[in-house]
Amino acid sequence: MVEKNKENPDSVSRRSFLRNAGLTVGGLVVGGSIGSLFPRNKNDGTTKVTETTKSEDLNQALMYFTKEQFLVIQAATERIFPEDDHGPGAKSLGVAYFIDHQLAGYWGFNGREYMQAPFYPGEKVQGYQGRLKRREVFDIAIREIQNHSNAVYKKNFTDLTGEEQDAILTDFEGDKVNITTISPSGFFQMLRSVTLEGAYSDPLYGGNLNMNGWKMKNYPGSQMAYADIIDKDFKKIAPQSLKSHMNQ
Known part of the structure; x- marks a missing residue:
């Protein structure tokens, strides 16, 4: 950080310049480039958000899976990601x-990947190689x-105990498991990776x-800016989603 020049009291620090010029806009991870397109959330981040906040998620609808597949x-x-303390x-x-939603879109279609033949067996470190x-x-x-x-338990996967499901996985x-197609x-x-993505996306x-x-x-999510707190001591702030910015 560049501090204020002691010989010139009127000079500004780099931090002050960024704050005053409005160049601190942008979120973390998902919110960076998209977040700057939406107006800033009026919540200053100090409002307490409780674990019992009622969900307003309208995405809880199936787009690809059948009900059985979903379960x-x-x-x-x-x-893989169990509830705990x-x-x-x-x-x-x-x-x-x-x-389900990822499979219904580009990710499910491998829409941004080269998927033309010929196909050759790849090394495990190369990831998935196939049609x-x-x-x-x-x-x-x-x-x-x-x-x-x-075959193992004479029951469907969803009817097994947790320990039995662990054994199958x-x-x-x-x-x-003897499978020739995959x-x-x-x-x-793949399932483990996309599970973690779904938990933290x-x-x-x-x-x-x-x-x-x-x-x-304690991740702040897709904050629109940090100008109000950049000169303050570290503090925990309520997370924000891109959805909240779109609703403003």
Whole structure:
């Protein structure tokens, strides 16, 4: 930081310049480039937000999954990101809705990736190499989760105990399920990654319900600016979502 020049009292610090010039606009992670397009939230960040805030999330509707598929993914993600003393799990955070919406869009269609033949077996470190789109991988994997669950326990995955569900997912993680169309471990890694994304993404995309994922981390979310607090001591501020900026 460049401090004020002691020999010239009228000179300004770099921090003051940024604040006065309005160049501190921008959020964190998701909110950076998009956030500057919306008017600033009137909430100055000091309003207390409680865990019991009623959800105004209108994204809790299925766009791709069938009801059965949704329930399987909801149960699986809850085992990956379970509720505990630190806060809610994947189910309460709406992670399965986040995944459903991602599969309905570009991510599910691999819309921004090269998907033309020829296809060759790749190394594990290269990630997924194949002709199947992510939505097709999920369709196959969910069916195989049910098949493996019925083969081992004679029950559907959603009817298993938590420990039994863990065992099924561990078999997928360890490539102990005989599937020729997809990599079981590749699917598990994909599911784990998108579960964490859904827990901590901006609620605009369907997960992180009521910003409770951010609240567990004391993460401020998509703030429009920090001009009001940049010269003040560190303090905890209530998180903001891109949705709140759009509603102003």
